[in-house]
Amino acid sequence: MALNRQIAYIDLTTGDVKMKPIPIEIRKLFLGGRGLDMYLMYNHIEPGIDPLGPDNVVFVSAGILGGTLASASSRTHIGGKSPLTGFIGSANMGGFFAPELRWAGFDHIVIKGRAEKPSYLWINNGEIAIRDAGSIWGQTVHDTQQIIREELGDRDIKVLTIGLAGEKLVRFANVMTGMKDAGGRSGMGALLGSKNLKAIAVRGTMDIKIEHPEEALEYNRKIISQITSAKVSQTQGKLGTPFIWGATNTQGLIRVRNFQLNQLENADEVEPEALEELATGMAGCFGCQVHCRSKYIIPEGPYAGVYDEGPEYTSQGAFAGEPGCRSANTILVGNHLVNIYGLDNLETGSMIAWAMELYEKGILTIKDTDGLELRFGNDEALIEMVHRIAKRQGLGDILAEGPLRAAEKIGKDSIKYLIHVKGMSNLHSDERATPALALGIATGSRGADHLRSRPAIDLYHLPESVLRSIYSQPVPYDGPLSSDYHDYEGKPWQVRWQEMCYEAVDCLGICKYHTVFLGATLPSFEEWSELLYYNTGLELSPLDIWNVADRAYNIERLFNIREGMTREHDWLVDRYFDEPTKLGIPNIQGRTIDRDKFKRMIDEYYQHHGWDENGVPRPETLQKLGIENEPSHML
Amino acid sequence: MGISINIHPSLRHLTNEQEVVQTSGSTVGQCLEQLVAQFPDIKEGLFAKDGKLLDYVTVYVNGESAYPEELAKSVHDGDELYIVMMIAGG
Numbered sequence: 001m002a003l004n005r006q007i008a009y010i011d012l013t014t015g016d017v018k019m020k021p022i023p024i025e026i027r028k029l030f031l032g033g034r035g036l037d038m039y040l041m042y043n044h045i046e047p048g049i050d051p052l053g054p055d056n057v058v059f060v061s062a063g064i065l066g067g068t069l070a071s072a073s074s075r076t077h078i079g080g081k082s083p084l085t086g087f088i089g090s091a092n093m094g095g096f097f098a099p100e101l102r103w104a105g106f107d108h109i110v111i112k113g114r115a116e117k118p119s120y121l122w123i124n125n126g127e128i129a130i131r132d133a134g135s136i137w138g139q140t141v142h143d144t145q146q147i148i149r150e151e152l153g154d155r156d157i158k159v160l161t162i163g164l165a166g167e168k169l170v171r172f173a174n175v176m177t178g179m180k181d182a183g184g185r186s187g188m189g190a191l192l193g194s195k196n197l198k199a200i201a202v203r204g205t206m207d208i209k210i211e212h213p214e215e216a217l218e219y220n221r222k223i224i225s226q227i228t229s230a231k232v233s234q235t236q237g238k239l240g241t242p243f244i245w246g247a248t249n250t251q252g253l254i255r256v257r258n259f260q261l262n263q264l265e266n267a268d269e270v271e272p273e274a275l276e277e278l279a280t281g282m283a284g285c286f287g288c289q290v291h292c293r294s295k296y297i298i299p300e301g302p303y304a305g306v307y308d309e310g311p312e313y314t315s316q317g318a319f320a321g322e323p324g325c326r327s328a329n330t331i332l333v334g335n336h337l338v339n340i341y342g343l344d345n346l347e348t349g350s351m352i353a354w355a356m357e358l359y360e361k362g363i364l365t366i367k368d369t370d371g372l373e374l375r376f377g378n379d380e381a382l383i384e385m386v387h388r389i390a391k392r393q394g395l396g397d398i399l400a401e402g403p404l405r406a407a408e409k410i411g412k413d414s415i416k417y418l419i420h421v422k423g424m425s426n427l428h429s430d431e432r433a434t435p436a437l438a439l440g441i442a443t444g445s446r447g448a449d450h451l452r453s454r455p456a457i458d459l460y461h462l463p464e465s466v467l468r469s470i471y472s473q474p475v476p477y478d479g480p481l482s483s484d485y486h487d488y489e490g491k492p493w494q495v496r497w498q499e500m501c502y503e504a505v506d507c508l509g510i511c512k513y514h515t516v517f518l519g520a521t522l523p524s525f526e527e528w529s530e531l532l533y534y535n536t537g538l539e540l541s542p543l544d545i546w547n548v549a550d551r552a553y554n555i556e557r558l559f560n561i562r563e564g565m566t567r568e569h570d571w572l573v574d575r576y577f578d579e580p581t582k583l584g585i586p587n588i589q590g591r592t593i594d595r596d597k598f599k600r601m602i603d604e605y606y607q608h609h610g611w612d613e614n615g616v617p618r619p620e621t622l623q624k625l626g627i628e629n630e631p632s633h634m635l
Numbered sequence: 636m637g638i639s640i641n642i643h644p645s646l647r648h649l650t651n652e653q654e655v656v657q658t659s660g661s662t663v664g665q666c667l668e669q670l671v672a673q674f675p676d677i678k679e680g681l682f683a684k685d686g687k688l689l690d691y692v693t694v695y696v697n698g699e700s701a702y703p704e705e706l707a708k709s710v711h712d713g714d715e716l717y718i719v720m721m722i723a724g725g
Contacts, residue, residue: 231702232721235690244723247691251645251722272690429724437724450724459722461643463715465698483717484644518723521700586648 002068002208002536003027005107007635008128010121012195013054013113017128022107026634027538029626031545032107033063034090035507035552037079040110041088042555043631047562051083051187052169052194054114060101060160060200061108063509067099067208067286068535069216071223072511074098074286076160076177082446083194084171084187084347084402085423087560087569090446091174091183092506094285097202100158104204115196120161122152123202133198137167140340141176148201161199162189163342165390169193170400172347176339180293180309181285184344186424186446187402211537219534223514223523228289232519236292237282242272244518245313245321248429252584253459255317255430257324257376258350258357259419259575262430263583269328270320275311278328283309290513298332311335317428318349323356324376333383341390350425351399351406352385354417363412370394421448422569432581433591434459436491439601443495443570445556451512452502455494457520459485466520471497474525474542486587488597492605503549504528551625554609554617558630567615570602638666638710641717649677663694664706666716681718691721 009018022036030036037059049055058080065073076098082089101107105126118133135151136144145159158177165173166189173189174182183189192198210216227233235243248254249271252263268274278299284291298306311319311331319325319334338345352374358364359374366373372395374381388396398409404423407415419426424447431438440453450456457470467481471494480490498517501524505515508528516524523531525542532538532545540548560569576593583589606613610621622628637657642650650656651674658669671678683689687706694701694708695717701708710716 229703231693231700231705235721239690243690244721247720247722248724253722253724431724434724454724456723459724460719461641461717462719463641463695463698463717466695469698483641486644518721585645587644 002064002211003538005102006105007108007110008106009110009112010128010130011113012111012115012119012130012197015130020635022635027064028540029548030552031064031507031548033061033075033507033509034077034079034092034503035548036108037061037077037090038088038552038555038559040108040635041079042559043633043635044110045081049081051081051086051089052190054195056081056191056194058111058188058191058195058197059108060111062098062102063507064107065531065535066509067102069210069213069220070287070508070510070531070535071220071227072285072288072290072514073509074288075506075509075511076101076183077506078175078183078188080188080191081563082186083169083190085447087422087563087565088446088556089186089188089191091185091188092451093175093177093181093183094511095158095178095181096286097158097160097177097181098509099286100202100204102204102208103206104202105206109200111195111197114194118196118198120148120197120199120201123200125204125206136198138164140164141342142179142340144199148199152201154203157201157203159199159201161342162192163340163390165341165343166190166193167198168390168392168400170343170389170392171402171405172344174342174344176342180339182344184346185449189342210535212534216534219530223527223531224289226521226523227514230519230521233290233513236290236513236518239272239276240282240292240294241313242275242311242316245316245428246272249321252581252588253430253433254321255419255426255428256321258322258353258417259430260357261583262432262581262588264321264324264326265583267320267326269326270316270331274328275331278332285511288511292513296332298329298336300329301333303333303336306336308332308336308339310339314428315345318345319382321428322349322353323382325379325382326377327379330379330382334386337383337386337390341386343386343390346427347402347425348386348389349428350419351389351403352382354403354419355385355395355399357417358410358414361417363410363414364395368395419573419575421572422565424448430581432576432593433588434485435488435593435598435601436485436494438572438576438593438598439491439605440495440498442572443602443605445553445560453495453499455491455498456518457516458491458494460520461485462520470516470520470524474546488594488601492601493608495605496608499553500546500549503553504545507548507552508532547625551627554622554625554627555630557611557615557617561616567602570615636712638712638714638716640666640670641715643718643720645720645722646677646680646718649680650674661709662706663696663701663708663710663716666710667706693719693721695719
């Protein structure tokens with residue numbers, strides 16, 4: 001059955017491997033994926049440990065619906081204490097790894113200690129071996145996967161791996177599967193690198209028994225229709241996620257030149273339609289009908305002829321908007337480099353854009369850059385800095401430390417120009433005109449982020465009746481809701497609701513593009529309850545699934561508080577409040593976030609969570625969710 | 636009575652800041668044609684060169700998405716249209 005997958009504990013220091021079943025009681029509390037990983041993290045990571053030391057623990061998992069008949073049940077989660085922020089580390093990626101992990105008999109992998117020499121894990125139909133990684137240490141993300149497949153003699157093996165950046169402990173190194181599926185944020189690649197763990201290879205042929213197969217198939221037919229009949233899915237299948245960047249840039253809601261401007265003007269060459277012309281086709285993840293992944297061959301320059309996949313809208317931000325560049329070729333090259341080095345594109349682009357502003361302001365000099373004219377719009381300097389960060393060369397070695405540590409090393413006024421929350425750089429959007437999105441950025445549990453809480457549909461101008469139908473279930477809500485994205489009222493509830501939405505699908509293992517993230521008509525709690533029952537037999541109501549998400553989110557909060565997080569961390573840098581937007585359409589220009597209103601938003605957001613005025617979960621909130629005795633060490 | 640079109644905030648500078656514009660017609664397309672007739676500059680914010688709605692623009696009719704019929708979708712007197720733009724913030 002779908003619930004008989006095990007949890008494996010691997011100690012890289014001793015070589016011990018243990019396996020345990022996952023009790024049904026814990027399944028009902030946390031389901032799987034990110035939710036159960038968060039429970040494990042809170043239980044297995046001791047407070048105050050060095051994120052890059054042997055005491056940190058890595059958690060890799062599939063969602064509870066991974067590899068079943070549920071559409072887009074492809075997602076892999078990876079967690080641990082973040083080397084970037086010191087708070088929760090957590091990242092999620094698509095592709096084919098998680099289903100393979102389940103077919104190999106496992107839902108969760110817990111990795112402790114540190115291997116004496118470079119190693120990788122080989123997980124094959126219920127068995128786990130620690131193997132020598134001498135032949136792949138130093139190899140790119142793409143080559144590593146190929147070498148492992150050849151070494152083990154099976155081309156269907158799926159590999160999760162780090163690149164050079166992870167080996168070099170770049171604090172925003174990611175983990176990758178396939179060509180472009182990245183667990184990007186919070187530095188999980190550095191965590192693997194610190195353990196001398198290059199990769200995890202999996203292969204499985206163990207069937208997952210679907211509990212009610214005919215009903216599961218029939219219900220998924222409905223889900224497929226629901227997804228493919230939404231315009232947003234069709235647009236994504238045609239243009240990929242770059243359509244979002246294009247539409248948003250048209251408005252003036254894109255972060256440009258670090259955070260000095262809010263629109264990339266004269267950007268025709270990097271608009272989604274221009275990138276579409278360079279794409280050689282589209283691809284999809286396991287069980288997905290949207291197919292939002294572009295395939296491309298770099299058209300010109302030193303990398304001409306190289307094949308890769310993407311770019312996502314995040315690479316448009318990283319290699320166009322933020323550094324002020326306007327070349328499609330540069331985006332494709334930058335995207336390729338972060339893919340092979342295993343770097344988070346968002347953090348990479350942000351760090352370089354920040355360094356460019358420091359250079360133009362004279363805080364960094366040409367001596368600091370070893371002769372590189374690190375100015376906005378300098379494509380060659382941008383690409384060169386990607387190499388230097390991955391290899392930790394010169395200034396790249398400083399930037400590889402991430403925002404706060406780099407600012408401390410550079411000194412002067414450099415911290416004033418950092419655009420970050422909780423020590424994680426913001427993504428490529430500008431939220432000064434959109435308080436709901438600003439609140440999501442400020443309060444995201446892993447730092448500035450769009451994938452933990454963003455109420456993206458707030459920008460759509462949906463009728464209030466539509467918003468009401470979405471945001472008043474499974475938990476009743478009769479407070480204010482507004483179709484106007486400039487408003488402050490009602491937005492804290494939208495952020496709170498989206499947090500639960502994203503946490504829930506991260507427990508289920510379903511892609512967010514199949515949810516109320518970009519499409520108001522896409523599946524939500526009601527549908528997930530049905531999918532869960534037909535595929536696994538677990539009977540959880542939509543409200544039960546909400547409570548699973550709430551439980552996991554509170555565990556994340558508890559973890560962060562234990563590591564020193566306070567209300568001050570749920571805040572934005574001064575530029576959001578003090579420097580008005582300059583470009584864009586008329587109703588976007590001249591916008592800042594109002595400090596007092598924003599404080600009240602945070603108060604309201606805490607109230608919706610059942611947290612006190614300092615953002616600490618109230619005892620009654622924890623009791624209601626049954627987590628008042630955590631860490632309980634049940635697993 | 637007519638058919639009202641709620642204008643997306645990012646397009647209101649093209650409708651003299653009018654939030655709601657009254658039109659008439661028997662399809663979404665006809666109503667939008669009337670909107671463009673009143674405010675010609677809004678056309679570029681709604682339509683691609685091939686005459687279809689832009690990839691990130693869609694219309695809701697009485698709280699329901701008009702997609703996939705979109706411009707061909709029938710409307711009636713008293714209906715309320717919303718111009719929805721999938722900006723998404725990324």
